[in-house]
Amino acid sequence: MTELAAGIPAGIPAGLPVDLDALDLADPRTFRAHDQYAIWRRLRAEAPVFWNAPRGGRPGFWALTRYDDIMAVYKDDDHFTSERGNVLTTLLAGGDSAAGRMLAVTDGKRHQDLRNVFLKAFSPRALSYVAERVRENTRARVRAGVEMGACDFARDVAEKIPINTICDLLGVPEGDEHRDHLLDLTKTALSSDEVDADDEDAAEASLEARNEILMYFDDLVTEHRRTPKDDVIGAMVASSIDGVPLTDDDIVFNCYSLIIGGDETSRLTMIGTVPAMVGHPEQWAAYRAGEIETKTAVEEILRWVSPAMHFGRSALKDVTVRGTRIAAGDIVTLWNSSANRDEDVFDGPERLDLRRFPNRHATFGYGPHFCLGAYLGRTEVGAMLEALREFVAEMHITAEPEPVHSNLLSGISSLQVKLLPA
Numbered sequence: 001m002t003e004l005a006a007g008i009p010a011g012i013p014a015g016l017p018v019d020l021d022a023l024d025l026a027d028p029r030t031f032r033a034h035d036q037y038a039i040w041r042r043l044r045a046e047a048p049v050f051w052n053a054p055r056g057g058r059p060g061f062w063a064l065t066r067y068d069d070i071m072a073v074y075k076d077d078d079h080f081t082s083e084r085g086n087v088l089t090t091l092l093a094g095g096d097s098a099a100g101r102m103l104a105v106t107d108g109k110r111h112q113d114l115r116n117v118f119l120k121a122f123s124p125r126a127l128s129y130v131a132e133r134v135r136e137n138t139r140a141r142v143r144a145g146v147e148m149g150a151c152d153f154a155r156d157v158a159e160k161i162p163i164n165t166i167c168d169l170l171g172v173p174e175g176d177e178h179r180d181h182l183l184d185l186t187k188t189a190l191s192s193d194e195v196d197a198d199d200e201d202a203a204e205a206s207l208e209a210r211n212e213i214l215m216y217f218d219d220l221v222t223e224h225r226r227t228p229k230d231d232v233i234g235a236m237v238a239s240s241i242d243g244v245p246l247t248d249d250d251i252v253f254n255c256y257s258l259i260i261g262g263d264e265t266s267r268l269t270m271i272g273t274v275p276a277m278v279g280h281p282e283q284w285a286a287y288r289a290g291e292i293e294t295k296t297a298v299e300e301i302l303r304w305v306s307p308a309m310h311f312g313r314s315a316l317k318d319v320t321v322r323g324t325r326i327a328a329g330d331i332v333t334l335w336n337s338s339a340n341r342d343e344d345v346f347d348g349p350e351r352l353d354l355r356r357f358p359n360r361h362a363t364f365g366y367g368p369h370f371c372l373g374a375y376l377g378r379t380e381v382g383a384m385l386e387a388l389r390e391f392v393a394e395m396h397i398t399a400e401p402e403p404v405h406s407n408l409l410s411g412i413s414s415l416q417v418k419l420l421p422a
Contacts, residue, residue, distance in 0.1 A: 020042070020043070020046065020047060020050070021053060023039065023050075023052070024052065024055055025039075025052050025063055025088075025310075025333070025335075025407065026052065026055070026058065026061070026088050026092060026407055027055075027407065028405045028406050028407045029405075030407070031309075031403075031406075031407065031410070032403065032405065036309070036337060036410065037337075037341055037350070040065050040335065040337065040338035040341060041341070043063065043065040043338065044065045044066055044338060044342065044343075048064065048065050048066045048069065048322055049062060049063075049064060049069070049321050049322050049323075049324040049326075050062065050063040050064075050065065051063075052333075058092045059092060059331065060331075061088070061091065061092070061312075061330070061331035061332065061333055062321075062324075062326055062330060062331065062332045062333065063310075063333050063335060064321065064332060064333065064334050064335065065335050065338035065339070066322075066338070066339070066342055066344070067339040067340075067342035067344065067345045067362065068344070068345075069321055069322060070334040070335070070336070070338075070339045070362060070366075071339070071362065071366050071367075072321075073313060073321075073332060073334055074334065074362075074365055074366035074367040074369065075366060075367030075368070076367075077107055077108070077367075077368060078316070079315060079316055079317055079319045080313035080314065080315055080316060080319075080332065081107050081313060081314050081316050082104065082105050082106070082107055082313060082369060083096075083099040083100060083105055083106060083107055083314075084096065084099065084105075084314040085099075085105060085312060085314070086104055086105050086311050086312050086313070086369075087310070087311060087312055087408050088310065088312060088333060088407055088408065089190075089206075089408070090105075091312045091314065091331045091333075092331070098253040098256075098257075101247075101249055101250045101253045101254075102253035102254055102256070102257050103115060103118070103254055103257060103372070104257050104261075104369065107368070110241070111368060111369075112368075113241040113242070114241070114250075114254070115372065117235065117236060117239045117241075117246070118232070118235075118254075118372055119372075120235070121169070121232045121235050122372050122373060122375065122376065123375075124375050127375060127376060127379070130165060130168060130169060130376070130379075131376075131379045131383075133165070133168065134161065134165055134376075134379055134380055134383050135379075135383045135386070135387075137160075137161055137164060137165075138161055138380070138383040138384055138386075138387045139383075139387045139390070139391075141156075141157045141158075141160065141161060141387075142157060142384070142387035142388060142390075142391050142392070143387075143391050144156075144157070145157040145417075145419055146391045146392060146419045146420075146421045148419075149418060149419065150398065150416070150417070150418045151416075151417060151419070152414055152415060152416055152417075153271060153274050153415040153416075153417045153419075154267075154271045154412055154413060154414050154415045155414065158267055158270040158271045158384070159183065159267060160179075160183070161266075161267070161270065161380060161383075161384075162262060162263045162266035162267045162270070162380055163179055163182060163183045163186070163259075163263045163267070164179060165262065165266075165376065165380065166258060166259050166262030166263055167179050167182065167259070168231075169231060169232050169258075169262075170217075170220075170231060170232050170233055170255060170258065170259065171220070171224065171229050171231035171232070171233050171234065172220065181216075182213065182216065182259060182263075183263065184209075185209045185210075185212050185213050185216075186209075186213070186259060186260055186263045186264055187264070187413075188205055188206060188208075188209035189206055189209040189210045189213065189260060190206070190260065190264055190406060190408055190409055202405075210256070213256050213259065213260075214252055214253075214256055217233075217251075217252045217255035217256060217259075218248065218252050220233060220255070221233060221237065221248050221251050221252055221255070222248070224237050225237055232258070233251065233255065236250070236251045236254065237251065258373075261371070261372075261373060262373055262376065264307070264308075264409060265307040265308050265377065265409075266307075266373075266376070266377050266380045266381070267411075268305065268307035268404070268409060268410070268411030268412070269301060269302060269305045269307050269377070269380075269381050269411070270380060270381060270384045271411060271412050271415055272301070272304070272305035272307070272411055272412065273301055273305075273381065273384050273385060273388065274388075274395055274397070274415060274417060275397060275401060275412070275415070276301060276304050276305065276352055277388070277395060278395050278396070278397055279352070280352040283352055283353070283354050284395075286354070287354055287385070287389060288389050288393075288422075292354045292355055294382050294385055294386055295382070296354060296355055296356060296357050296359065297354040297382075297385055298378050298381045298382045298385065299356070299357075299359040299361065299378075300352060300353060300354050300355075300356045300359060301354075301381055301385070302361055302363040302364075302377070302378070302381060303340045303346075303356075303359055303361035303363060304340075304352055305363075305410070305411065306336050306337035306340045306361075306362075306363055306410060307363070307409060307410055307411050308336060308363070308408060308409060308410075309335060309336060309337045309406075309407070309408055309409065309410045310333045310334060310335045310336060310337075310407075310408060311333070311334050311336070311365060311369075312331060312332065312333045312334065313331075313332045313334065314329065314330070314331055314332070315327065315328050315329060315330045315332060316328060336362040336363060336365070337410055339361075339362040340361045340362055340363065345360065364377070389422075390422065391419075391421065391422055392419050392420065392421065392422055393420045393421060393422045394419075394420040395417055395418075395419055395420075396417060396418040396419075396420075397415065397416065397417055398416045398417060398418050399416035401414065401415050401416075402414035402415075
């Protein structure tokens with residue numbers, strides 16, 4: 001069994017550069033060379049408002065690592081905006097072309113109006129039928145993984161569950177031709193499985209994947225306008241804001257956001273459930289014995305895995321954070337994966353505790369941009385936990401887990417396991 005420390009695959013060095021100025025949080029290789037939680041511990045202690053210096057022609061940016069600071073920025077629309085980008089990829093490139101049209105990079109009244117379009121479709125009541133399909137699909141895939149005995153848990157079990165769920169909601173036709181293609185594109189758009197890929201090649205592949213996703217949904221929106229359907233795209237096609245119908249671009253950009261958000265983070269969290277349990281056998285045994293409720297276990301897995309490491313904002317005006325002046329126009333990154341291990345907020349944050357309550361993790365963000373798919377994400381993680389409890393007695397990791405290569409996502413792209421049946 002592969003040994004795990006703090007939820008991170010073995011083999012990643014814990015040591016950090018002596019000079020913090022040598023850290024580059026925009027470079028995915030930083031998170032392959034170092035245990036990210038060692039980085040966060042040191043930054044929280046020594047430089048909680050950390051200036052990541054300009055490199056390679058791209059601008060510098062601020063990194064906030066303490067829970068309270070991060071939560072304060074999330075809810076502060078007066079001093080910070082999402083409309084210049086909300087992840088490093090777009091922030092460092094100078095902006096997001098979907099600003100003002102895609103929910104995630106829109107603020108103010110327009111943001112609330114767009115959010116209202118989706119709220120009915122993503123309410124727990126509206127998603128009850130989807131939740132049941134998630135549970136059935138998860139049970140079937142876990143059971144198949146157990147029957148295989150040895151499998152890649154990421155690719156053979158967890159990979160297809162979130163993508164099928166969000167595709168059902170968006171009205172993407174069933175069949176591997178459509179959904180497998182979109183899965184490949186979402187994986188390429190935000191991360192890479194190729195550790196040694198050239199940075200420029202990886203960036204070009206990512207851009208091409210994002211454009212392909214947009215083109216795919218442009219065709220799907222056209223089809224929905226010809227033949228109205230009862231799904232999320234259908235709801236957007238039929239919606240208007242202040243009497244003005246949503247444009248094709250409005251709908252396509254939000255489809256992109258929904259499929260990226262609905263697939264990547266849920267998939268990585270579901271995959272991360274296994275090493276979390278393998279690394280804490282006493283927690284797995286207690287959960288299997290029914291001594292721990294699924295509800296609290298879900299929240300702790302979400303805190304533990306923290307699949308989206310950061311989100312970003314731009315300062316609208318000069319502001320002071322923890323005694324440090326941030327100037328208008330500066331990029332500010334909020335590191336959820338650090339907030340979720342903050343010693344000032346969580347008792348024993350480096351310990352997986354499936355009974356932890358309360359559990360005010362930052363995994364879904366906070367404030368006006370709190371994740372629209374939080375209910376669905378919790379449902380998917382809960383379905384995975386319950387299926388593992390039902391069908392699996394023991395889990396053994398048989399090869400070194402392969403982490404994703406990203407400065408945004410944290411998780412595992414390949415996880416070889418042996419599952420012993422319950």
